[in-house]
Amino acid sequence: MLALFQKLGYTTLSTLQKLGRANLFILHVVTGLPEILTRVRLLLVQVYSVGVLTVLLVSISGLFVGMVLGLQGYNVLSDFGAEQTLGVMVAASLVRELGPVVTALLFSGRAGSALTAEIGLMKATEQLSGMEMMAVDPVKRIIAPRFFAGCLSMPLLASLFSMIGVMGGYFVGVGLLGVDEGAFWAQMKSRIDFYDDVVNGLIKSAVFGVIVTWIAVFEGYDAVPTSEGVSRATTRSVVYSAFAVLGWDFVLTALMFGGD
Amino acid sequence: MQSSKAIEIWVGLFVAAGLIALFFLAMQVSNLAELKSNGDSYRIVARFENIGSLRVRAPVSVAGVTVGRVSAISFDNQTYEAVVEMRIDPKYDTLPIDTSASILTAGLLGEQYIGLTPGGAEEHLTDGDEIELTQSAIVLEQVISRFLFNKAEGGDKGSGSNDGGTPTE
Amino acid sequence: MTGGNADDEVLVSIRNLVFSRGSRKIFDGVDLDIPRGKITAIMGPSGTGKTTLLKLIGGQLRPDSGTITVDGRIVHELSLGRLYELRKKIGMLFQTGALLTDLNVFENVAFPLREHTKLPESMIRTLVLMKLQAVGLRGARDLMPAQLSGGMARRVALARAITLDPMMILYDEPFTGQDPISMGVLVKLIRDLNRELGLTSIVVSHDVEETASIADYIYLISEGKVVGQGTPDAIRHSESPWVLQFMEGLADGPVPFHYPAPDYAADLLNPPA
Ligand SMILES: Nc1ncnc2c1ncn2[C@@H]1O[C@H](COP(=O)(O)OP(=O)(O)O)[C@@H](O)[C@H]1O
Ligand SMILES: [Mg+2]
Numbered sequence: 001m002l003a004l005f006q007k008l009g010y011t012t013l014s015t016l017q018k019l020g021r022a023n024l025f026i027l028h029v030v031t032g033l034p035e036i037l038t039r040v041r042l043l044l045v046q047v048y049s050v051g052v053l054t055v056l057l058v059s060i061s062g063l064f065v066g067m068v069l070g071l072q073g074y075n076v077l078s079d080f081g082a083e084q085t086l087g088v089m090v091a092a093s094l095v096r097e098l099g100p101v102v103t104a105l106l107f108s109g110r111a112g113s114a115l116t117a118e119i120g121l122m123k124a125t126e127q128l129s130g131m132e133m134m135a136v137d138p139v140k141r142i143i144a145p146r147f148f149a150g151c152l153s154m155p156l157l158a159s160l161f162s163m164i165g166v167m168g169g170y171f172v173g174v175g176l177l178g179v180d181e182g183a184f185w186a187q188m189k190s191r192i193d194f195y196d197d198v199v200n201g202l203i204k205s206a207v208f209g210v211i212v213t214w215i216a217v218f219e220g221y222d223a224v225p226t227s228e229g230v231s232r233a234t235t236r237s238v239v240y241s242a243f244a245v246l247g248w249d250f251v252l253t254a255l256m257f258g259g260d
Numbered sequence: 261m262q263s264s265k266a267i268e269i270w271v272g273l274f275v276a277a278g279l280i281a282l283f284f285l286a287m288q289v290s291n292l293a294e295l296k297s298n299g300d301s302y303r304i305v306a307r308f309e310n311i312g313s314l315r316v317r318a319p320v321s322v323a324g325v326t327v328g329r330v331s332a333i334s335f336d337n338q339t340y341e342a343v344v345e346m347r348i349d350p351k352y353d354t355l356p357i358d359t360s361a362s363i364l365t366a367g368l369l370g371e372q373y374i375g376l377t378p379g380g381a382e383e384h385l386t387d388g389d390e391i392e393l394t395q396s397a398i399v400l401e402q403v404i405s406r407f408l409f410n411k412a413e414g415g416d417k418g419s420g421s422n423d424g425g426t427p428t429e
Numbered sequence: 430m431t432g433g434n435a436d437d438e439v440l441v442s443i444r445n446l447v448f449s450r451g452s453r454k455i456f457d458g459v460d461l462d463i464p465r466g467k468i469t470a471i472m473g474p475s476g477t478g479k480t481t482l483l484k485l486i487g488g489q490l491r492p493d494s495g496t497i498t499v500d501g502r503i504v505h506e507l508s509l510g511r512l513y514e515l516r517k518k519i520g521m522l523f524q525t526g527a528l529l530t531d532l533n534v535f536e537n538v539a540f541p542l543r544e545h546t547k548l549p550e551s552m553i554r555t556l557v558l559m560k561l562q563a564v565g566l567r568g569a570r571d572l573m574p575a576q577l578s579g580g581m582a583r584r585v586a587l588a589r590a591i592t593l594d595p596m597m598i599l600y601d602e603p604f605t606g607q608d609p610i611s612m613g614v615l616v617k618l619i620r621d622l623n624r625e626l627g628l629t630s631i632v633v634s635h636d637v638e639e640t641a642s643i644a645d646y647i648y649l650i651s652e653g654k655v656v657g658q659g660t661p662d663a664i665r666h667s668e669s670p671w672v673l674q675f676m677e678g679l680a681d682g683p684v685p686f687h688y689p690a691p692d693y694a695a696d697l698l699n700p701p702a
Contacts, residue, residue: 041264044267044268044271045264045267047271047274047275048267048270048271048274051271051274052270052271052273052274055274055277091289091290095285095289095290121530122529122530125525125527125530126523126524126525126527127527127528127529127530129484129489129523129527130521130523130527130529131529132487132489132516133487133489133516133519133521133523134516134517134521134540134541134544134589134593135513135514135516135517135541135544135545136540136541136544136545137513141544153274155278155282156274156275156277156278156279156281156282157278159278159279159281159282159285160277160278160281162281162285162289163280163281163284163285163289164281166284166285166289185288186326188289189288189289189290189291189293190291190319190326192289192290192291193290193291193317194286194290194291194292197290198282198285198286198289198290198292201285202282
């Protein structure tokens, strides 16, 4: 019994300690921003490997999610004779929820895990330590460009996902199932609000971008520097990101859409 | 690893694609284009005894076409009425002065909106005008309770209340 | 205490160093001096904390107590900015080379220059090619680290360590895992660099022969203490049983062959319940 409490206490303390480290770490990362702004190339390279290389995955997923929404939405709405509102349903689901959330999950699987593994391996092979000995701060030189590239890429990727999803819904709804094209777009336009839906969705994806990239770079930097440690860190990076995204999605949704 | 020029091009394309997507969401999917043209829209007001669950930004439509949006809702302390302010797209500037406004529901349980029915006058509504003829929202609970009340009375006296609108509580 | 030089001849001086990892004391009162312009070897079995000692000297770890002075400055009392200034004058050759895997050989060697100087590209190219020439790998400038053999990777790392013309180089196990030819190349490189550039070198190693052949002075460390020191000749003729066991590579001696364990017979006869 006592051992159980001890274990609980230990877990609590070490979790708090880790949270503390993660917060100090991110403060350190943010101090690297001015340096990045003077060396934009470092950022560009990372936007390429974090953002550009994720575009294909996000686009294809967006297309299929949009098509499924079109199909499912049509089945439900046509029972009520409301298939005119298919565009609204597809766009609202994508812009408010699926765009930010699914993109964040895909992003964490594709880019976040790669970041964790890359940084963890750099630590395990003493590259980070080596940089420190060359009087170069690895947090500013290695971590900061990756972090900001992730924060920048996520909203762009989520917007792409939503746009392509709407296209997919349009293709299935209007193209295949014969929903009236004018009604599809007009209803969508009149019911989707720019500030309430599009901007809030954008804010969500920006928040998720920060969370997912933060977890990814921190897990890599905090990894036990062995091959086993790096592989565990990579798994943790994806799992924690998924929990964090879904949890924060609830909080943000309650704040943004729950009030009125 | 790509050459540095190729990376720059790819990143440029990526950022452009993301911004285009955002622009698409703003202009094609949402109502931003409409919100923007609000600048030169004109304002009319209408008073209702009961607006039900009408909200700011609800559509204002004529013959099923959205011509504007509800821009503000307030309460008049003197007359105990709801004052609804609407902004109408300047394209639709030929609404007769005797147009009537009613609060309608999209579908059985859908969102409430304002439907305008044009009258026959020659003069047109302009900025700041008030619509005189209004019909309040139909509040489902009141309709049901009145129906039940009438049943209980046995219907011998006919309808006791006037039809003019729902009484305010 | 050491080579018997005047104080300004001592570049690194360590006094009463205590450092622990968790509950384990890795250093327990170590004193040593590294003379300027010489090659000093620090030897000891694996896991004694040789790498840890280099990290302490470079300011990556802080001692629990005691002082580490490098070039007149107490390393663990420097501000981060000062510490970085000091590190620019220290080259370190990591056990694995620690080359940046996403940069090619040329860019790896150019890295410190690009980070710390604003030299024009043509100057950087000249400097990098000079350093690569010194380690004999000018022809390998376009290879990626993954394409290098272990010995080549270490030579590239060495070229990188000398790009900023440091006053001191720390070598962490430079010979471990090298074939005899690479080993010979590295021995020659370390000796030549030290002589030609007037560097101070600290070589951490457990390879007795190679290290003894280049070192001016040797410290032997075991279980957190300095257990022997002297010139290679003096060490070779030491009467200390520990030094003898280490230098001769004997299986048993003061360092027991067996990890601490209960009595063998008792252990066999009493299986755990
Ligand atoms: N990051 C670390 N955390 C905990 N213990 C460590 C760490 N690094 C090294 N050690 C321990 O410190 C001791 C000395 O390690 P090290 O300096 O690498 O030895 P050497 O280089 O002489 O082989 C070893 O027992 C090792 O297990
Ligand atoms: Mg070591």
